[in-house]
Amino acid sequence: MIRILIYIGVYYVFLFPLQAQNKQLLFNFREIPQQVMVNPGALIHQRGYVGVPFLSGVSAQFGSSGFNIYDLFADNGVNFNIKVQDVLYGLDRNDVVDVNEQWEILFGGFKGKGEANKNFYTFGIYQEFDLYNYWPEDLALLAYEGNANNVGRSYNLRDLNTQGEIFTTFHFGINRRVNKNLTYGARAKFYSSMIHLSSLRNSGTFITVPGTENIYSHNVIADMALNTSGYASLWDQDIDNAQELLRAIAPNSLFGGNYGLGLDLGFTYTPSSYWTYSASLTDIGMMWHMNDTESYTLKGAYNLEGIEFLFGEATDDDFLNQYWDDLKKELEEQLPLDTLSRNFASFRPVKFNGAVMYNFGNLNYRKTFECDCDIDDTGFENSVGLQLYAIKRPQHVNAALTAFYYRRIFNFLRGKVTYTVNPYTFTNIGLGISTHFANFNFYLLADNLLEYSNLAKANQAQVQFGFNYIFEGAR
Amino acid sequence: MMRPGHVFFWIGILIAGTLLNACIKDVDYDQMDDFVLSPDLELSLAYFEFLASDFDEDTNNDNSYIDSTQADLFSQDFFDQNLRAAEFTIVHINTVERAFQAEFVFKDQQGTPLYSVEVFIPPYDGNPQEVVTLIYFDESQIGILKNTFTISAKIELLPGNPPLTNSSDGAIKFQSSAIFYMQFE
Numbered sequence A: 001m002i003r004i005l006i007y008i009g010v011y012y013v014f015l016f017p018l019q020a021q022n023k024q025l026l027f028n029f030r031e032i033p034q035q036v037m038v039n040p041g042a043l044i045h046q047r048g049y050v051g052v053p054f055l056s057g058v059s060a061q062f063g064s065s066g067f068n069i070y071d072l073f074a075d076n077g078v079n080f081n082i083k084v085q086d087v088l089y090g091l092d093r094n095d096v097v098d099v100n101e102q103w104e105i106l107f108g109g110f111k112g113k114g115e116a117n118k119n120f121y122t123f124g125i126y127q128e129f130d131l132y133n134y135w136p137e138d139l140a141l142l143a144y145e146g147n148a149n150n151v152g153r154s155y156n157l158r159d160l161n162t163q164g165e166i167f168t169t170f171h172f173g174i175n176r177r178v179n180k181n182l183t184y185g186a187r188a189k190f191y192s193s194m195i196h197l198s199s200l201r202n203s204g205t206f207i208t209v210p211g212t213e214n215i216y217s218h219n220v221i222a223d224m225a226l227n228t229s230g231y232a233s234l235w236d237q238d239i240d241n242a243q244e245l246l247r248a249i250a251p252n253s254l255f256g257g258n259y260g261l262g263l264d265l266g267f268t269y270t271p272s273s274y275w276t277y278s279a280s281l282t283d284i285g286m287m288w289h290m291n292d293t294e295s296y297t298l299k300g301a302y303n304l305e306g307i308e309f310l311f312g313e314a315t316d317d318d319f320l321n322q323y324w325d326d327l328k329k330e331l332e333e334q335l336p337l338d339t340l341s342r343n344f345a346s347f348r349p350v351k352f353n354g355a356v357m358y359n360f361g362n363l364n365y366r367k368t369f370e371c372d373c374d375i376d377d378t379g380f381e382n383s384v385g386l387q388l389y390a391i392k393r394p395q396h397v398n399a400a401l402t403a404f405y406y407r408r409i410f411n412f413l414r415g416k417v418t419y420t421v422n423p424y425t426f427t428n429i430g431l432g433i434s435t436h437f438a439n440f441n442f443y444l445l446a447d448n449l450l451e452y453s454n455l456a457k458a459n460q461a462q463v464q465f466g467f468n469y470i471f472e473g474a475r
Numbered sequence B: 001m002m003r004p005g006h007v008f009f010w011i012g013i014l015i016a017g018t019l020l021n022a023c024i025k026d027v028d029y030d031q032m033d034d035f036v037l038s039p040d041l042e043l044s045l046a047y048f049e050f051l052a053s054d055f056d057e058d059t060n061n062d063n064s065y066i067d068s069t070q071a072d073l074f075s076q077d078f079f080d081q082n083l084r085a086a087e088f089t090i091v092h093i094n095t096v097e098r099a100f101q102a103e104f105v106f107k108d109q110q111g112t113p114l115y116s117v118e119v120f121i122p123p124y125d126g127n128p129q130e131v132v133t134l135i136y137f138d139e140s141q142i143g144i145l146k147n148t149f150t151i152s153a154k155i156e157l158l159p160g161n162p163p164l165t166n167s168s169d170g171a172i173k174f175q176s177s178a179i180f181y182m183q184f185e
Helices: A002-015 A033-037 A069-073 A080-090 A137-145 A232-236 A242-249 A323-334 B004-021 B029-034 B077-082 B142-146
Strands: A048-051 A058-064 A096-111 A119-134 A154-156 A162-177 A182-199 A203-210 A216-229 A259-269 A275-289 A293-304 A337-340 A344-347 A351-360 A382-392 A397-410 A413-422 A425-437 A440-446 A460-470 B040-051 B064-070 B083-094 B100-107 B113-121 B129-137 B150-157 B171-182
Touching (some): A033 A096, A096 A460, A216 A344, A232 A242, A323 B064, B077 B083, B083 B100, B129 B142
Antiparallel strands (some): A048 A096, A058 A096, A096 A119, A259 A275, A275 A351, A351 A382, A397 A413, B040 B171, B083 B129, B083 B171
């Protein structure tokens, strides 16, 4: 079972070598309806829109701070085990692998009734896969090297730090344009978890030191837990591959019994037509796991110097003792590995997006000719600005800074170029386009373009695309 | 039966994956089959200690002790499938003014000896006598360990002088550990 999950993780990591969750190209891209998902208080110019079901929003992102696919799988004649060794000794406990995929099933938005209405409503359903994993440095080295040449080295069990889940989100948001300077919005989210695994806040050490009675003394202190939901019931099913796993968890996508609530907040402030300030907090939320839960815990302390032979004192007629069995029992008592069913809560990673944008160029862009434009054509031709993105992860807050240039190229084509600096890379250039033909909007956003000649060498990348139908008229 | 929504969902993922995969070059995932994990595990094993007085020759007719334990851990999957070689370290420290002979016998489930080792421990001569014995089971011999079901240990006082009484000084100590060379493929 774990092998299947690893397989899925690897599948995503290698097929979707994309940085997780920073949607720097989408933020403030006002022609794209999905921009409201990153900021519920975004400026919305459309009167209404509806996404093409299942194709309105697809995004896949991957980030790995310590290595890339090429480091491991380069077809260059170097022994694979040498490559593994090089990667392994180059990683530390702050390195992360971060994979995220979102798939919109349904998406739409419409202006409230009445011309004077200040509200715009959005709704939708999407599925999400999210995996976040810190490199378990000490545990990996222990598994790789063993303890034999590491007497006196203390292995930190806290290094195990991972969360992976697949879930469905139902959302409804309100965007309110208070006046021409200020828009704010909020979105309520209802999560339905399909499968969840997490092991966070572990503690403990393992160390081998010279013993007093025997040559070595092995010492473990552990307080570890792996919480799962939607997982235990899969044991009863005959699951051999990822497709079968997905089929097995699919019924949980609507009402699997493990639910959560979330909130997105955001605003846009435009003190003048030149300057725009916007910010949002998304996925302030948690999930409660009460159904099909199984937790594996390892808690206790154990010191082992070996088996003391007692000779005459406790031997039976054949001088045969069950020292080994006794040792196992003692270990199980003092350091029990328990499987329990218990309720637990998990948190969604809260994300922050903020931007300051300066608009310039021709005002009332291309209003000089007759235009039946269905898309917004007010404002300036160009915008430049800075964006800050941050996401709360178990050990750190990860942040990225983006400089961007946005341009209205033609009536039917708008573009945005970004340069993003984050812990993974300093060479991340992104390009986004939004096109508009016959009331259909299509957008394609991709970053880390310099790496597209061979994505295997990329430490992070993302791609997003989607189709929407835009109703005529402006908000 | 998969719902239509999920069919679309995963078809889309496959399309996106394929598109992105097209940009991945010069890699060979089959190398993963060559992966070998080979940690060396160090583990303390058995230990014991006898005082010189335990071999009191005034009251003891028998001048040896023997004990054995079931030790079928090597035949369990974890070791049976992945143990490549093993090295045992046996340490005797003698502070008794008499020599000892130790014997360790590895037996299979039927009680047939598979392997034995004898160690001579010289008498204390003013300095503790430390005898270190290394036993290495290489890949051709590791089957012995995997078939082992019991291990017995015997310690015997060798004839000599001075005679040991219940007030004799010193002790004979036994300590052991092993390095298990594992190989997971």
